[in-house]
Amino acid sequence: MSELIIGLAIFLGSHSIGMTVPQWRTDMIRRIGDRAWMGFYSLVSIASLVLIVHGFAVARRAPILLYVPPPLLHTVAVVLMVPVPLLVLASVLPGKIQAVTKHPLLLAVKVWALAHLLANGTAADVLLFGSLLIWAGLVRVSLKRRPRRPRATVPTGRWNDAVVVMFGLALYVAFLLWFHQWLFGVAPLG
Numbered sequence: 001m002s003e004l005i006i007g008l009a010i011f012l013g014s015h016s017i018g019m020t021v022p023q024w025r026t027d028m029i030r031r032i033g034d035r036a037w038m039g040f041y042s043l044v045s046i047a048s049l050v051l052i053v054h055g056f057a058v059a060r061r062a063p064i065l066l067y068v069p070p071p072l073l074h075t076v077a078v079v080l081m082v083p084v085p086l087l088v089l090a091s092v093l094p095g096k097i098q099a100v101t102k103h104p105l106l107l108a109v110k111v112w113a114l115a116h117l118l119a120n121g122t123a124a125d126v127l128l129f130g131s132l133l134i135w136a137g138l139v140r141v142s143l144k145r146r147p148r149r150p151r152a153t154v155p156t157g158r159w160n161d162a163v164v165v166m167f168g169l170a171l172y173v174a175f176l177l178w179f180h181q182w183l184f185g186v187a188p189l190g
Helices: 002-014 022-032 034-061 071-080 083-090 095-101 102-121 122-145 161-183
Strands: none
Touching: 002 102, 002 122, 022 034, 034 122, 071 102, 083 095, 083 102, 083 161, 095 102, 095 161, 102 122
């Protein structure tokens, strides 16, 4: 479990720099350059994700059960997950979905984490999904209080929302029927 905790601390800490010490981030970019900063940030992110994934896999081998979700919550989780891939896609394809949700990727993380907390009750699940849910909520609140940084996006297109819905639903079905089992060893439909 320590590997999972370390990975989460590094990932969430590095992804909270803009929220907690924005001036330090700006100073570092000015000092080492945007490309070097992004390279370093990417390496830290990848390393922390490896720690999280491996630590979570190790923790699942000897689970510490905190609660047993009723079967109905598994169904609720499957339904809650429907918009998640759509929101992820909407975060990179500007359109009405992105405009309405404002921060679709953060919303996707919150819904994903909540759905998984409802369906899973081990200590590793609560640690992983609970910390990501809390983090996404804190980032969302902090974004309301700070100026928006300009970011490069693809142009807003009249078909972006249609692409988001079609590919998002296809991705959801693929995960539901195949990818979740293949990647994580757990079949969402049992």
